[in-house]
Amino acid sequence: MSRKIFVNLPVEDLERSKRFYEAIGARNEPKFTNEAAAMMVLSDTIHIMLLTKPFYSTFTTRPIADAHQTSQVLLCISCDSPAEVDEITNAAGAAGGKIDVSQEDQTQGGPMYGRDFEDPDGHQWAPMWMDPEFAEKGAHPVESATADIV
Incomplete structure (x- = not known):
């Protein structure tokens, strides 16, 4: 069985x-949704x-960060094309x-x-698309990867 990620x-x-x-x-999974929680399925392996x-x-003793004021995580999601990046981002804005x-642009x-x-x-x-040729060769060494990305 492949691993799945559940982003809480x-x-x-x-x-x-x-x-x-x-x-x-995303689609709602009613089997794991109630008045306190909702499972949203983004893909076969990513659940929110x-x-x-x-x-x-009830899952932590730490204070909950105000995500409007602090950064706790950046959630990057792969897309099949630049157009799909724009589609998801624009849908987020419309919603x-x-x-x-x-x-960073x-x-x-x-x-x-x-x-x-x-x-x-x-x-x-952060929806993102990466050129398949670049992905294949990788970002080594680190110095050249940074130059290639920027």
Whole structure:
């Protein structure tokens, strides 16, 4: 069995968050959804668990970060083309997210094409496409990879 990832995100408004993730292509899995949590299936291997903040707090003793003010994780997701990057990012904007919030512009050519968005709770996502030839040869040594990406 292949590994799956379950990204657990604390949210203020569960219904709003479900609508947002449905708008960017996730589907709700009702078997694991109730008034405190919703499983949103982004792919066969990526699942987003939207947890109300009180429920999220039952899994950790640490304070919940305000994702609008701090960065706790950048969630990068691969896309099949630059057009798909734009499609997901634009859907996020139309669904109430903030788009193109980072300071780095990865749309100017080169081996990678990426944009980013924040969901309504401030969680940062970065859809990205990588040129298959570049991906095949890799980014070694590190110095040349940075030069190739920028």
